[in-house]
Amino acid sequence: MMKASAFSAPQEILRCLPEALKTFVSERDLIYAEELRLRAGKRMMAVRGGQSVPLSETVVSAGQIAETVMRICNHSVYAVTEQIKNGFLVLRGGVRVGLAGCVLSREDAVENMKEFSGLNFRIPRxxxxxxxxxxxxxxxxxxxxxxxxxxxxxxxxxxxxxxxxxxxxxxxxxxxxxxxxxxxxxxxxxxxxxxxxxxxxxxxxxxxxxxxxxxxxxxxxxxxxxxxxxxxxxxxxxxxxxxxxxxxxxxxxxxxxxxxxxxxxxxxxxxxxxxxxxxxxxxxxxxx
Amino acid sequence: MLKLFGALMTFFACAALGVWLQRRLIKRVQVLDSILGAFAMLRTEISFLQTPLLSATEKIAAATKDALFTKLHMHLRGGKLPSDAMQGALSELGCVLTNTDAAVLLRLSLQLGSSDAESQVQQIDAALEQLRLQRINAQEAANTNGRLYLASGMLLGVLLVLLML
CATH class of the missing domain: 3.40.50.300 (P-loop containing nucleotide triphosphate hydrolases)
Incomplete structure (x- = not known):
């Protein structure tokens, strides 16, 4: 038996996407996907059965990625600084969002991340x-x-x-x-x-x-x-x-x-x- | 008799106008006091507890009953950006605050939640400093202009009554 958590992971992901991107992805697209990938300047992709499937022909902008990050952290970056330092953010429903971007480090330790260029939503099962x-x-x-x-x-x-x-x-x-x-x-x-x-x-x-x-x-x-x-x-x-x-x-x-x-x-x-x-x-x- | 009634009505209307204008100045001081207290709490929520903005505004609104934070929380809960939420809260708050007061709050709201705790605290401290200056100005205005408005209202009333009689 396969089921989702109390908080639907697809709904949580959709909540965080900017309105312009929401039009290209439905809850149905995400139900059987393993990952949803957003990369600046590239098409939005869903990963199903290990294969990347484009969800639209429109490319994702860096601004849309920044807006998504703000939505994920509920406009409270200060509350998730430690998570960002570890390269991920967490959504309700067990969704982990991996972050790609500019890493600020000192003496082998990550101090912060900025200019996010990619997001990887991992959908739990x-x-x-x-x-x-x-x-x-x-x-x-x-x-x-x-x-x-x-x-x-x-x-x-x-x-x-x-x-x-x-x-x-x-x-x-x-x-x-x-x-x-x-x-x-x-x-x-x-x-x-x-x-x-x-x-x-x-x-x-x-x-x-x-x-x-x-x-x-x-x-x-x-x-x-x-x-x-x-x-x-x-x-x-x-x-x-x-x-x-x-x-x-x-x-x-x-x-x-x-x-x-x-x-x-x-x-x-x-x-x-x-x-x-x-x-x-x-x-x-x-x-x- | 009718003339006397009209004269009294005129006097009280002018005096009430003076009282209303004085009350507005006093109200601005009270509102700024309340906002200063609420932002001091927000500073603590961010720096020590890292409470997300939505929960922090809810806690502060419940604890302080501050009108601005209550409205700010309602707008944030509706999914608005912090800057849009502040704009909405200020417009619903009415015109007690001056444009300068509102500008300080709007400037802060543009940065609210967008950086780490250390930077947020610096921005809140800067805004608090400006709001304290605004509060001092508001108190001075309430002390000087408040009495002036009250006296002017009454004098205007007396003058009109004399002219009518």
Whole structure:
């Protein structure tokens, strides 16, 4: 069963588009799209089944992109400065908007972004039951194995992760989700927009390095869930959580398990692809 | 008898005109005081809590009952840009504020929400400084011109009564 979050992602996206662009895109166009792309000086594109499909012959102007950004942040740039520094904005309904533009950095740290030239609206999906087959390989004897979902972007890692959270929570495990970009749970006014189960706590917009320690010390989770593991600092935080007796469930960008270090703290590696559509499980490897 | 009634009516009408003009000057001071308080709260909401503009104006309107912020919030909720919302709020507020007061608020509204918190605070501080000067001018006008309007209204009334009698 596939369904949208409490806030319809297509409606949220349409709310943010300037009137001139809204005429070229309908809610129907977005329902089965994976992404909507706006690039200054180029045509507006929807990505469906991995293919880019132009929605109009008219090109998007830089001014329209700037207006869209202002609408996304509800004319309150100051409220989303940290998100902009990380290169994305978040809409209700779990939509993540990736930003392209001029990056202002100092000493390898992003200070701000300006002159936005491109936006990538990623439309989330909720596929109830898509993780059912995988669950038996992750949970054995009341114990959740440290699991890493691995795939290139757009292969359904987050959708699978979301359903694993729902299933584990449904089985009574205390799950804590570090939802850095509001994509996994799509919380709005404290209520999760997606079904993530009754035993799930969510730390929103919280960096993993901070959130893991916070979760371990205050929420006593049995499973810690995070999306898109990146860099040594986050890995160190994950090892800390594993050392504290929490099971880890996370995703990472990558095409092959063999390219990963042997020292990662995971017992199960699930590689995803797009062979039969997003979310196709290519390999499940359990480390002895 | 009718002449006396007419004379009294004329006197009270002229005196009322003087009182109305004086009240307008006092009202401008009160409105500017209220706006200054509301913008000081907005400064806090932006700098410490990073509350989005729509929620911030709602909170401030509820807390201060400031007429400008109440109308500003209503326009923002309707999906208007901050500058359009301010324009609408000012035109609905009536003509208590002078053009200079309105210009300060409109200038600020053009920048409202369009930059990071640090820059927003700088812009609000600059606008608050200008509004404080406007408030001082308004108070002086209320003290001097207010009494003048009141006295002039009454004198005009007396003069007209004398002419009528």
């Amino acid at each position: 909720e596929k109830i039951g898509c993780a059912d087959k995988l669950l038996s390989q992750i949970v054995t004897g009341g114990y959740v194995k440290n699991t890493l979902l691995l795939s290139p972007p757009g292969c359904g890692k987050t959708t699978l992760l979301r359903d694993l959270v729902r299933s584990l929570s449904g089985r009574g495990f205390r799950v804590c989700v570090l939802d850095e970009r509001d994509e996994i749970c799509a919380v709005h006014h404290g209520i999760a927009g997606f079904d993530v189960g009754e035993n799930t706590d969510v730390l929103r917009l919280c960096p993993k390095t901070v959130g893991i320690e916070l979760a371990v010390r205050t929420l006593s989770p049995q499973v810690i869930v995070a999306d898109e593991l990146w860099g040594e600092a986050e890995l160190r935080a994950m090892r800390y959580a594993a050392g504290c007796g929490c099971a880890l469930l996370t995703t990472m960008h990558g095409a092959k398990r063999s390219a990963l270090s042997e020292e990662l703290p995971f017992e199960v590696y699930v590689t995803l692809g797009r062979k039969n559509g997003p979310g196709t499980v290519q390999e499940v490897y359990t480390r002895a």
